[in-house]
Amino acid sequence: MNPAVRRWVFVAGAAGLAAFxxxxxxxxxxxxxxxxxxxxxxxxxxVAQTNATGVVSxxxxxxxxxxxxxxxxxxxxxxxGVSVVLRHLRGERQRPARxxxxxxNVAPTSxxxxxxxxxxxxxxxxxxWYLATHAQTSPSGGFQGGVMLATAFIxxxxxxxxxxxxxxxPLAAIDAAxxxxxxxxxxxxxxxxxxxxxxxxxxxxxxxxPGAVSSSGTIALISFFVGIEVAAAFVVIxxxxxxxxxxSRQESR
Amino acid sequence: MGVFPFVVVTWILAVGLYGIVTSRHLVxxxxxxxxxxxxxxxxxxxxxxxxxxxxxxxxDVSVHTPAVDPVVQALALTDVVVEAAVTALLLAFAVQAxxxxxxxxxxxxxxxxx
Amino acid sequence: xxxxxxxxxxAPLLVAAAIAALNPLFRGERRxxxxxxxxILTAAVVAAMLAAIMVRTAHGDTVYWFxxxxxxxxxxxxxxxxxxxxxxxxACLAAVLVVAAMVFSWRYFEQVGSYYHAxxxxxxxxxVGFCLTGDIFDLFVWFELMGVxxxxxxxxxxxxxxxxxxxxxxxITNSVGAYLWLSGIGLxxxxxxxxxxxxxxxxxARHGPDRLVVVAFVLIITGLLIKGAIVPFHFWLAxxxxxxxxxxxxxxxxxxxxxxxxxxxxxxxxxxxxxxxHQATVxxxxxxxxxxxxxxxxxxCFRERHLKRLLAFSTVSHAGLFxxxxxxxxxxxxxxxxxxxxxxxxxxxxxxxxxxxxLHRLGSVNETWLHGRGRLLRVTGAVFTLAALxxxxxxxxxxxxxxxxxxxxxxAHGMPWITAVFVICSVLVGGAVLRVAGGVFYGLGxxxxxxxxxxxxxxxxxxxxDHARQRTPATMIVPAAVLAVAGIAIGSLPHxxxxxxxxxxxxxxxxxxxxxxxxxxxxxxxxxxxxxEPTGITAADLASGLGAxxxxxxxxxxxxxxxxxxxxxxxxxxGAGLERPIRRFQSGVVNDYVxxxxxxxxxxxxxxxxxxx
Numbered sequence: 010m011n012p013a014v015r016r017w018v019f020v021a022g023a024a025g026l027a028a029f030x031x032x033x034x035x036x037x038x039x040x041x042x043x044x045x046x047x048x049x050x051x052x053x054x055x056v057a058q059t060n061a062t063g064v065v066s067x068x069x070x071x072x073x074x075x076x077x078x079x080x081x082x083x084x085x086x087x088x089x090g091v092s093v094v095l096r097h098l099r100g101e102r103q104r105p106a107r108x109x110x111x112x113x114n115v116a117p118t119s120x121x122x123x124x125x126x127x128x129x130x131x132x133x134x135x136x137x138w139y140l141a142t143h144a145q146t147s148p149s150g151g152f153q154g155g156v157m158l159a160t161a162f163i164x165x166x167x168x169x170x171x172x173x174x175x176x177x178x179p180l181a182a183i184d185a186a187x188x189x190x191x192x193x194x195x196x197x198x199x200x201x202x203x204x205x206x207x208x209x210x211x212x213x214x215x216x217x218x219p220g221a222v223s224s225s226g227t228i229a230l231i232s233f234f235v236g237i238e239v240a241a242a243f244v245v246i247x248x249x250x251x252x253x254x255x256x257s258r259q260e261s262r
Numbered sequence: 263m264g265v266f267p268f269v270v271v272t273w274i275l276a277v278g279l280y281g282i283v284t285s286r287h288l289v290x291x292x293x294x295x296x297x298x299x300x301x302x303x304x305x306x307x308x309x310x311x312x313x314x315x316x317x318x319x320x321x322d323v324s325v326h327t328p329a330v331d332p333v334v335q336a337l338a339l340t341d342v343v344v345e346a347a348v349t350a351l352l353l354a355f356a357v358q359a360x361x362x363x364x365x366x367x368x369x370x371x372x373x374x375x376x
Numbered sequence: 377x378x379x380x381x382x383x384x385x386x387a388p389l390l391v392a393a394a395i396a397a398l399n400p401l402f403r404g405e406r407r408x409x410x411x412x413x414x415x416i417l418t419a420a421v422v423a424a425m426l427a428a429i430m431v432r433t434a435h436g437d438t439v440y441w442f443x444x445x446x447x448x449x450x451x452x453x454x455x456x457x458x459x460x461x462x463x464x465x466x467a468c469l470a471a472v473l474v475v476a477a478m479v480f481s482w483r484y485f486e487q488v489g490s491y492y493h494a495x496x497x498x499x500x501x502x503x504v505g506f507c508l509t510g511d512i513f514d515l516f517v518w519f520e521l522m523g524v525x526x527x528x529x530x531x532x533x534x535x536x537x538x539x540x541x542x543x544x545x546x547x548i549t550n551s552v553g554a555y556l557w558l559s560g561i562g563l564x565x566x567x568x569x570x571x572x573x574x575x576x577x578x579x580x581a582r583h584g585p586d587r588l589v590v591v592a593f594v595l596i597i598t599g600l601l602i603k604g605a606i607v608p609f610h611f612w613l614a615x616x617x618x619x620x621x622x623x624x625x626x627x628x629x630x631x632x633x634x635x636x637x638x639x640x641x642x643x644x645x646x647x648x649x650x651x652x653x654h655q656a657t658v659x660x661x662x663x664x665x666x667x668x669x670x671x672x673x674x675x676x677c678f679r680e681r682h683l684k685r686l687l688a689f690s691t692v693s694h695a696g697l698f699x700x701x702x703x704x705x706x707x708x709x710x711x712x713x714x715x716x717x718x719x720x721x722x723x724x725x726x727x728x729x730x731x732x733x734x735l736h737r738l739g740s741v742n743e744t745w746l747h748g749r750g751r752l753l754r755v756t757g758a759v760f761t762l763a764a765l766x767x768x769x770x771x772x773x774x775x776x777x778x779x780x781x782x783x784x785x786x787x788a789h790g791m792p793w794i795t796a797v798f799v800i801c802s803v804l805v806g807g808a809v810l811r812v813a814g815g816v817f818y819g820l821g822x823x824x825x826x827x828x829x830x831x832x833x834x835x836x837x838x839x840x841x842d843h844a845r846q847r848t849p850a851t852m853i854v855p856a857a858v859l860a861v862a863g864i865a866i867g868s869l870p871h872x873x874x875x876x877x878x879x880x881x882x883x884x885x886x887x888x889x890x891x892x893x894x895x896x897x898x899x900x901x902x903x904x905x906x907x908x909e910p911t912g913i914t915a916a917d918l919a920s921g922l923g924a925x926x927x928x929x930x931x932x933x934x935x936x937x938x939x940x941x942x943x944x945x946x947x948x949x950x951g952a953g954l955e956r957p958i959r960r961f962q963s964g965v966v967n968d969y970v971x972x973x974x975x976x977x978x979x980x981x982x983x984x985x986x987x988x989x
Binding site: 012020051052057069076087094 | 264265266267268269271272273275276279280283284308309310311312313317318319320321325329330331332333334335336339340342343344346347348350351353354355357358369
């Protein structure tokens with residue numbers, strides 16, 4: 010279809026689809042009046058059953074842990090896919106990456122950015138670690154913490170220290186970390202099976218009182234593994250995508 | 263007021279789809295796909311909201327405080343991760359497409375047709 | 377024994393993670409063989425586990441609750457696997473095809489790292505999870521895992537241009553479908569406050585169909601229709617198939633598309649069937665889509681010269697035929713679709729593996745260029761021809777049995793003309809594949825004509841393997857042969873009709889399913905909406921089956937020899953003029969595909985909205 014025709018055909022279809030969708034949405038109970046019962050039941054029983062005061066994390070890592078396992082592996086598969094697509098690219102090029110990156114005009118990083126990024130690396134690491142290990146008590150968890158940990162690595166890149174970036178995050182080790190994170194989650198589930206319990210049952214002691222850092226059994230443990238996996242996956246993805254720019258930065262210094 | 267957030271959901275979906283369909287740049291198209299998914303976040307979180315209720319974190323309030331639905335928040339979390347994964351993969355494809363076809367215009371990225 | 381269900385999905389995930397973690401160790405030829413062996417063994421173990429589960433669920437569904445959170449008072453707070461014979465069988469088919477694909481790729485990618493195996497195993501895990509789960513959001517998560525692994529595998533040879541177009545079109549269209557599906561989940565969750573399919577089914581059945589239920593149904597089904605490659609959501613399939621590596625194509629055509637159709641059946645019979653009512657409307661709507669898909673797929677298939685795209689369009693056509701069986705809403709129709717899916721999966725896999733051998737030995741998939749050159753591939757030619765006859769629904773094959781049941785059920789419910797449509801589609805598709813068999817492997821007739829466009833496309837496909845070998849490795853031809861023979865074996869099983877139909881009745885009994893999942897009740901005699909029908913082979917079945925094969929052989933013969941028959945020379949390639957505008961629909965531009973998705977969804981929604989209110 011040529012673009013003009015396509016635009017009008019689409020607008021007609023989208024108008025119909027939007028009207029249809031809105032028609033269905035008006036059948037919902039109004040905004041602000043959630044009827045339950047799933048959320049209400051979980052709110053009532055979660056703290057008592059899992060000793061975790063962060064109910065969203067309890068849902069993610071205990072009640073619906075199986076979903077979270079699948080989602081972990083989606084991120085794993087995506088990071089693997091990015092590696093497959095872009096490393097292949099690197100391997101078969103006629104000219105080595107360094108030569109090709111010379112053609113690109115990349116503005117040198119300003120000193121202000123470099124300094125601020127370097128200063129922020131430490132606090133970001135600490136914050137990420139805190140988030141990843143406190144899933145059961147506060148609005149945090151493996152995913153959020155993992156992303157912040159990955160951000161710390163990206164700040165190092167922003168600070169222009171490519172060599173440091175490459176030295177402290179060799180891709181082989183990061184790949185392994187990612188796989189350990191994903192596999193660790195699956196393995197925790199299997200350990201439950203080995204004890205005769207259904208897969209992913211929370212079999213670790215729940216701790217003395219709700220909300221303590223060491224409470225909630227497997228929730229904290231799974232959250233930790235998820236944090237490792239997410240951090241590693243994002244570092245892999247970002248470093249693969251930025252490889253050329255990183256090289257050109259190095260050349261220009 | 264009861265239905266306004268859902269009107270927003272429909273609008274975001276429609277705008278995202280319009281962006282995909284009329285796009286002339288692959289990265290723009292991928293970002294429009296993110297916009298389409300954002301409509302599902304708004305829908306999920308809007309469906310679980312309860313007026314006057316607190317967040318479902320009970321470390322400093324009693325367990326009997328009325329709270330919003332934690333399940334949709336967990337679903338939205340899962341959603342965000344899925345979207346990040348798919349976007350990362352699509353952007354890698356975009357890098358690849360630029361190498362092979364020399365262009366990022368979806369209308370030019372055609373090797374097979376008919 | 378129940379834990380087998382959890383292990384069937386945990387095993388491929390764990391092994392995939394382990395393989396990726398140990399990636400640096402797997403350099404070198406011998407280590408690569410170990411890697412291949414580990415992956416094949418994992419898939420084989422999963423297949424065995426699922427076969428055991430399939431046997432165990434003959435008399436009732438097994439429900440497995442993860443993390444030990446069992447439902448109380450009919451409310452589910454955890455996630456479950458609800459496994460009956462039909463879905464365990466489909467998951468087992470997926471695992472078997474993964475084994476075949478990985479055996480085929482033993483000598484295949486010479487310089488690839490371990491990521492191929494990791495991605496194939498996550499793909500397998502996604503498929504198994506999709507088949508077995510009883511929770512609608514979990515279904516979505518495994519759908520996305522399947523999807524992401526599939527996108528990555530499609531783009532596996534990124535040094536060519538085709539894989540990028542294929543992977544992008546595949547990824548963007550299926551993602552749009554997934555997000556529409558997620559919108560449907562949000563809607564139905566807002567109404568029922570549940571994510572478990574049985575609980576949702578019970579909750580919506582209480583109130584009958586209203587606007588929200590209809591919209592949620594349409595949105596969820598649209599996502600699944602896109603995966604199931606039904607017109608007008610099918611455009612991505614040919615692009616993706618044409619470029620994915622052969623073992624991956626085996627999985628796409630053999631089982632991934634069929635999973636989309638299984639999803640439709642599952643969502644309908646676990647969640648919406650009872651509440652929507654209006655069976656006649658639902659049947660008519662989906663039959664229209666299904667038959668349109670069957671015919672469009674068959675026509676495009678016949679016109680193709682690129683072998684993989686030809687097989688891809690035949691999958692589109694068969695997807696339409698499977699959906700016909702499901703749309704009839706009868707147990708015999710569903711049983712027919714199930715057996716047809718099994719037979720088609722095995723045969724299509726064998727055909728793709730043979731095409732892979734051709735690509736490996738001769739370096740091309742262009743039917744015109746290959747004419748006569750396949751003569752030295754004698755065993756491959758024999759297997760290909762056998763499988764082609766199976767695709768034309770020849771009698772002992774499972775495809776013949778399944779098709780016969782769908783036709784019988786349709787005739788018994790007042791639609792005998794469906795048999796005619798099935799025969800036409802079988803003739804076109806079978807004729808196309810037999811034309812390839814005759815031309816490429818036996819050098820019969822003249823090479824088919826081609827447009828320069830198609831020649832350019834087909835010659836882009838360079839060899840997938842390292843270097844052409846003088847002989848076909850056993851690891852390539854044995855899986856193809858075994859799969860083709862399995863297609864015959866399944867069709868010849870003596871009591872397969874009664875067994876599969878009983879499983880279908882159980883699948884269709886929504887109240888029984890709800891009770892089994894939510895209260896652990898064991899229902900000894902499930903009843904579906906329509907009664908079971910006789911499953912013997914009738915004279916009419918044989919007539920239509922043999923007629924289809926005969927028609928396909930004649931059509932193939934005509935296609936190969938038309939230039940030598942003066943009568944036909946004048947106008948055999950008919951409709952070449954009007955076919956060109958139709959073919960322009962398959963434009964290769966993803967913007968067009970998404971437009972068609974929106975239009976299709978709007979039309980489907982509008983139809984059901986007016987009919988069911």
